[in-house]
Amino acid sequence: MNFSAPPPLNPWTTHSVEVVDVVPEILGVATYQLRFTDPLVRAAYSCVPGQFNMLYLPGVGEAAVSVSGHDVAGDAWLHTVRTAGGVTQTLAGLGIGGNLALRGPFGTSWPVERFPGSDIVFVAGGIGLAPLRPAVEWALDHGDRLGRITLLYGARSPGTVLFASQFDAWRDRGLCIDVTVDRSDPGWLGRVGVVTLLVDRLRPLAPENTILLTCGPEVMMRYVARAALDRGLSAEQIWVSLERNMQCAVGFCGHCQLGPAFICKDGPVFPYDRMAPYLNTEDL
Amino acid sequence: MTSGSPGLDQPLFLPRERLGALISELQSRGYIVVGPVIRQAAIVYDELYTVDDLPRGWTDLQEAGTYRLERRADEQYFGYVVGPHSWKQFLFPPVATVATAVATEAGWNVTAADGRDAPQFAFFGMRACELAAVAVQDRVFIQKDYADPIYKARRDKAFFVAVNCTQAAPTCFCASMNTGPRCTVGFDLALTEIDDGFVVEIGGERGRNVIVALGLAAATNDALRDAEAARRRAADGQTRSMPTEGLRDLLVGNPNHPRWTEVAERCLSCTNCTQVCPTCFCSSVREVTDLDVRQVERRREWDSCFNFDFSYMNGGVVRNSVRSRYRQWLTHKLATWHDQFGESGCVGCGRCITWCPVEIDLTAEVAAIRGDVS
Numbered sequence: 001m002n003f004s005a006p007p008p009l010n011p012w013t014t015h016s017v018e019v020v021d022v023v024p025e026i027l028g029v030a031t032y033q034l035r036f037t038d039p040l041v042r043a044a045y046s047c048v049p050g051q052f053n054m055l056y057l058p059g060v061g062e063a064a065v066s067v068s069g070h071d072v073a074g075d076a077w078l079h080t081v082r083t084a085g086g087v088t089q090t091l092a093g094l095g096i097g098g099n100l101a102l103r104g105p106f107g108t109s110w111p112v113e114r115f116p117g118s119d120i121v122f123v124a125g126g127i128g129l130a131p132l133r134p135a136v137e138w139a140l141d142h143g144d145r146l147g148r149i150t151l152l153y154g155a156r157s158p159g160t161v162l163f164a165s166q167f168d169a170w171r172d173r174g175l176c177i178d179v180t181v182d183r184s185d186p187g188w189l190g191r192v193g194v195v196t197l198l199v200d201r202l203r204p205l206a207p208e209n210t211i212l213l214t215c216g217p218e219v220m221m222r223y224v225a226r227a228a229l230d231r232g233l234s235a236e237q238i239w240v241s242l243e244r245n246m247q248c249a250v251g252f253c254g255h256c257q258l259g260p261a262f263i264c265k266d267g268p269v270f271p272y273d274r275m276a277p278y279l280n281t282e283d284l
Numbered sequence: 285m286t287s288g289s290p291g292l293d294q295p296l297f298l299p300r301e302r303l304g305a306l307i308s309e310l311q312s313r314g315y316i317v318v319g320p321v322i323r324q325a326a327i328v329y330d331e332l333y334t335v336d337d338l339p340r341g342w343t344d345l346q347e348a349g350t351y352r353l354e355r356r357a358d359e360q361y362f363g364y365v366v367g368p369h370s371w372k373q374f375l376f377p378p379v380a381t382v383a384t385a386v387a388t389e390a391g392w393n394v395t396a397a398d399g400r401d402a403p404q405f406a407f408f409g410m411r412a413c414e415l416a417a418v419a420v421q422d423r424v425f426i427q428k429d430y431a432d433p434i435y436k437a438r439r440d441k442a443f444f445v446a447v448n449c450t451q452a453a454p455t456c457f458c459a460s461m462n463t464g465p466r467c468t469v470g471f472d473l474a475l476t477e478i479d480d481g482f483v484v485e486i487g488g489e490r491g492r493n494v495i496v497a498l499g500l501a502a503a504t505n506d507a508l509r510d511a512e513a514a515r516r517r518a519a520d521g522q523t524r525s526m527p528t529e530g531l532r533d534l535l536v537g538n539p540n541h542p543r544w545t546e547v548a549e550r551c552l553s554c555t556n557c558t559q560v561c562p563t564c565f566c567s568s569v570r571e572v573t574d575l576d577v578r579q580v581e582r583r584r585e586w587d588s589c590f591n592f593d594f595s596y597m598n599g600g601v602v603r604n605s606v607r608s609r610y611r612q613w614l615t616h617k618l619a620t621w622h623d624q625f626g627e628s629g630c631v632g633c634g635r636c637i638t639w640c641p642v643e644i645d646l647t648a649e650v651a652a653i654r655g656d657v658s
């Protein structure tokens with residue numbers, strides 16, 4: 001008998017949060033530092049890399065947004081958001097001191113802590129670096145437990161490289177970073193081409209001892225997975241973070257299904273071998 | 285199917301003229317009694333005030349795309365099968381408020397629904413497939429980590445009076461889904477209608493407390509035998525069936541079968557099948573505000589995977605075609621539901637067959653994908 005199993009939670013319960021800082025990143029993307037209004041919630045809340053929150057702007061709606069970092073000193077959770085539609089536009093208009101509601105955390109995590117001794121390759125496309133950032137930070141913090149840590153990053157253009165100002169500090173902490181852009185401009189001295197080329201060229205690579213975590217547009221992740229398979233990784237060593245319409249975040253609303261999975265609760269982070277057949281079926 | 289009683293106690297006999305006393309007993313205990321009534325030429329579920337609200341002497345004639353009421357030769361209260369409604373609409377209301385937000389000086393004050401104001405229903409006349417459908421939705425809405433407060437509060441309070449089917453519609457296939465026609469679990473009381481009354485089985489403590497108040501005698505052996513024969517008519521009368529063997533792998537393994545294209549040419553993507561299905565659970569949440577956006581309601585409404593914008597994401601729609609939407613519905617219902625909840629999402633009630641305006645029959649679609657018909 002289990003006396004300690006807690007009763008199921010109410011998924012609709014939100015907590016009030018305040019925007020304590022807004023950091024403009026690239027055009028149309030900003031990082032919002034959100035702090036819980038209630039000190040008790042502030043103390044109790046925690047999440048793991050890869051999880052997301054539902055940000056609620058009353059009168060407008062909700063949007064799923066991954067946690068992109070934790071400001072320990074300021075006790076704030078970072079959310080890096082691209083202005084897309086109603087919710088994200090309203091969020092962008094709130095400014096510092098603005099108030100909204102949040103429920104979460106939801107979903108599965110990047111499995112960084114499950115592979116001690118492994119080389120880790122992060123492959124991000126566009127704003128997909130945001131949900132990966134807490135996993136990158138975790139890996140760098142625990143570098144002694146891991147092998148080589150690499151970030152392969154693809155952006156549309158030199159001006160849309162997310163978190164670029166952080167790259168030097170990451171390199172100093174031992175991260176190998178390789179960046180490519182789809183379209184170069186006159187000042188750009190780096191690589192040009194799709195991010196899968198970086199996977200093709202990755203040296204050294206010990207396929208049997210590597211895990212690859214990728215986040216970005218779905219087509220990009222499919223090509224990245226294919227490139228990684230070509231380099232000798234198995235599908236179980238590849239992890240993807242998926243995105244679908246979500247109305248509830250706990251598997252009640254039905255919107256986020258892809259094959260047998262509810263992206264919200266079985267994901268968003270999945271081992272690729274589990275989702276590959278469904279990702280490769282049109283309009284599923 | 286066993287012939288013995290699945291209930292705890294010896295079955296009792298409820299004389300026909302005392303059926304109203306059971307309704308009154310439930311009402312006196314604070315239940316809102318909901319049961320079959322005739323509205324707009326169909327038997328639907330709505331509040332019952334007296335026994336006279338029941339569709340006594342009526343039956344339903346069903347076929348793919350067809351539903352019609354007809355007088356019976358006798359005066360049976362429950363001589364029909366199932367209509368367009370299911371109990372889903374009471375446990376998982378078509379429109380419900382999941383949270384409210386009020387603007388205050390200190391910011392938004394958001395309150396989540398807690399189910400405290402949930403009505404206390406007694407469902408009067410649940411079929412075996414409908415008991416099974418509630419069990420299916422229980423697994424959707426009451427999970428280990430999260431429970432929907434609206435569903436759970438209504439579910440916890442609800443009293444279930446089941447009524448065994450004594451006839452089958454041509455659209456029924458519960459026997460092949462292993463959900464009926466006999467009510468075996470999940471009820472508080474289960475009735476079987478015979479000529480002069482009802483044999484009553486007791487499903488548990490709560491049911492016993494209600495029925496003892498009526499001071500009924502034990503059912504005679506003759507009554508038990510008549511009840512058994514009546515139930516057997518429902519089992520023997522089933523003509524449709526769903527071949528469930530290997531069904532999950534068949535559908536998951538055939539996302540590109542030409543039949544999906546073929547059925548998409550007939551399907552109107554009208555959502556009827558998902559609205560009448562007692563297990564479909566998809567919903568969307570909408571913001572409903574007052575004029576100056578200071579009082580906001582988060583309103584959850586039934587949605588359907590057949591709606592074009594259901595899979596809307598990032599300015600686009602994932603399931604663009606009727607083909608992909610019908611495939612999603614059928615594959616989820618009959619196949620991936622097993623991965624998600626360890627059972628089929630279909631209980632074999634036949635509603636989606638009856639209420640499809642173009643007579644699409646999921647058992648025929650499965651047979652076609654299986655290759656049983658050309």
Ligand SMILES: Cc1cc2nc3c(=O)[nH]c(=O)nc-3n(C[C@H](O)[C@H](O)[C@H](O)COP(=O)(O)OP(=O)(O)OC[C@H]3O[C@@H](n4cnc5c(N)ncnc54)[C@H](O)[C@@H]3O)c2cc1C
Nearest residue numbers: 063064065066080081082084085086087088243244593596
């Ligand atoms: C797990 C997960 C993590 C995510 N993480 C991030 C992140 O870290 N950063 C980030 O920027 N984004 C992230 N997203 C994406 C983000 O949730 C979407 O971009 C979101 O739609 C933005 O909301 P919006 O109101 O600004 O935009 P909209 O696209 O306008 O969506 C608003 C809402 O209204 C609905 N809607 C709008 N228009 C229509 C229509 N025509 N038909 C039907 N419904 C419509 C949508 O379903 C949505 O719920 C994530 C998504 C998921 C699923």
Ligand code: SF4
Nearest residue numbers: 561630631633634636
């Ligand atoms: S899929 Fe059709 S037959 Fe099966 S439970 Fe739903 S409505 Fe009934």
Ligand code: SF4
Nearest residue numbers: 551552554555557640
């Ligand atoms: S299968 Fe029939 S009921 Fe269902 S959406 Fe298509 S036309 Fe409508």
